[in-house]
Amino acid sequence: MAHYQAVGSIPPKRHTQHRRPGQGDAPGELYYEELMGEEGFSSDSSLLYHRNVPSTTVAASVWEVPDQATTPNHPLTPRHLKLHELFDAESVARTDVVTGRRLVLGNGDVRISYAVAAQASPWYRNGIGDECVYVERGRARVETVFGAFDVAEGDYVIIPRATTHRWLPVADADEPLRAYCIEANSHIAPPKRYLSRYGQLLEHAPYCERDLRQPEGPLLAEHVGASPDEQTDVYIKHRGNGPGGVVGTVHTLPFHPLDVVGWDGCLYPYVFNVRNFEPITGRIHQPPPVHQVFEGANFVICNFVPRKVDYHPLAIPVPYYHSNVDSDEIMFYVDGDYEARKGSGIGKGSISVHPGGHPHGPQPGATEGSLGVEAFDELAVMVDTFRPLELGEGGLAVDDGLYAMSWSRGTARTAGSPHSEG
Ligand SMILES: [Fe+2]
Numbered sequence: 001m002a003h004y005q006a007v008g009s010i011p012p013k014r015h016t017q018h019r020r021p022g023q024g025d026a027p028g029e030l031y032y033e034e035l036m037g038e039e040g041f042s043s044d045s046s047l048l049y050h051r052n053v054p055s056t057t058v059a060a061s062v063w064e065v066p067d068q069a070t071t072p073n074h075p076l077t078p079r080h081l082k083l084h085e086l087f088d089a090e091s092v093a094r095t096d097v098v099t100g101r102r103l104v105l106g107n108g109d110v111r112i113s114y115a116v117a118a119q120a121s122p123w124y125r126n127g128i129g130d131e132c133v134y135v136e137r138g139r140a141r142v143e144t145v146f147g148a149f150d151v152a153e154g155d156y157v158i159i160p161r162a163t164t165h166r167w168l169p170v171a172d173a174d175e176p177l178r179a180y181c182i183e184a185n186s187h188i189a190p191p192k193r194y195l196s197r198y199g200q201l202l203e204h205a206p207y208c209e210r211d212l213r214q215p216e217g218p219l220l221a222e223h224v225g226a227s228p229d230e231q232t233d234v235y236i237k238h239r240g241n242g243p244g245g246v247v248g249t250v251h252t253l254p255f256h257p258l259d260v261v262g263w264d265g266c267l268y269p270y271v272f273n274v275r276n277f278e279p280i281t282g283r284i285h286q287p288p289p290v291h292q293v294f295e296g297a298n299f300v301i302c303n304f305v306p307r308k309v310d311y312h313p314l315a316i317p318v319p320y321y322h323s324n325v326d327s328d329e330i331m332f333y334v335d336g337d338y339e340a341r342k343g344s345g346i347g348k349g350s351i352s353v354h355p356g357g358h359p360h361g362p363q364p365g366a367t368e369g370s371l372g373v374e375a376f377d378e379l380a381v382m383v384d385t386f387r388p389l390e391l392g393e394g395g396l397a398v399d400d401g402l403y404a405m406s407w408s409r410g411t412a413r414t415a416g417s418p419h420s421e422g
Pocket of ligand 1: 324354360
């Protein structure tokens with residue numbers, strides 16, 4: 001983020017002495033300054049002041065990350081993946097968002113995983129890229145070295161690469177925590193076209209700085225009921241020779257990772273709620289990029305939110321058939337009236353996979369059916385990738401196997417709905 005923040009105790013001049021409170025005339029011990037910077041320290045960065053040497057580890061062991069193997073989408077078919085079938089009540093009770101996420105789709109740029117979790121996660125950092133975790137349902141507290149967030153339904157939680165953090169589901173939430181995890185091999189940020197040359201969100205952007213929540217900090221071990229000296233394991237996802245180039249390591253620290261007394265800069269986690277996305281509408285169908293919310297290298301994240309639809313007297317509210325010739329389109333259906341459309345196959349918790357090389361759009365009859373509709377009540381999150389996605393073990397496990405034929409007239413099944421944009 002380009003927006004400067006300063007939290008907790010920092011010295012007035014960077015790279016100068018910053019000490020703990022002393023006793024009497026004796027100066028306090030120095031804090032340890034860490035520069036956390038992107039793109040070889042040529043982009044956004046923050047300075048963090050630690051109680052402990054941030055390099056310290058006393059042990060390293062292998063973390064067997066969840067299965068990252070993928071299977072090509074071949075023969076090429078659109079697919080319907082039923083994410084809500086991935087976790088039953090028994091498995092939810094023993095699952096955490098970090099070690100329990102199951103890979104649904106992935107390629108060399110991005111991995112989409114899903115977890116329904118009741119357990120607290122271990123401390124974790126992703127050394128491969130930024131994460132965007134969309135909270136489909138439930139509530140959680142996300143603790144990071146920058147500070148904490150209370151997150152709930154509709155929140156996008158953007159965690160920069162190498163940020164140490166953990167996920168704590170709220171046990172009394174009405175629904176279990178459902179997390180849709182988008183892991184980049186790059187950074188995730190607002191689209192460049194939404195930003196001024198200096199990084200301010202522009203007037204035409206569908207959200208602004210006021211809509212972004214900052215971490216509440218500083219957050220120290222004693223604030224979470226832990227001892228600063230508590231030995232702690234940190235699970236690190238990093239590049240390696242495993243499937244998808246992903247491997248894991250556990251580093252044991254001789255202290256608690258929440259030891260940052262202050263930080264400042266433009267690199268930090270933040271949260272944006274999808275309900276704060278202001279839809280852009282018009283007399284006729286608006287181009288798909290108006291739905292974009294974030295971007296990473298070789299992929300974009302879009303959302304489709306409740307909105308009034310096209311108001312030209314002859315408007316057709318549902319999209320035209322389209323060939324997104326450079327992209328695979330992955331639509332995650334979160335809310336809306338999809339379940340009322342019996343026989344569509346698509347419902348809450350569904351993913352549709354519309355691969356490049358195959359045109360897609362509304363089901364037969366949906367276009368006529370949409371005429372005169374004034375508003376859509378849909379909520380969906382879409383990831384479009386420029387390189388083809390392959391199916392992870394989770395995706396293969398909940399593929400309905402029928403979706404590809406759903407546009408064929410005369411079959412019992414139809415796909416999508418008049419709401420279906422993706
Ligand atoms: Fe589409």
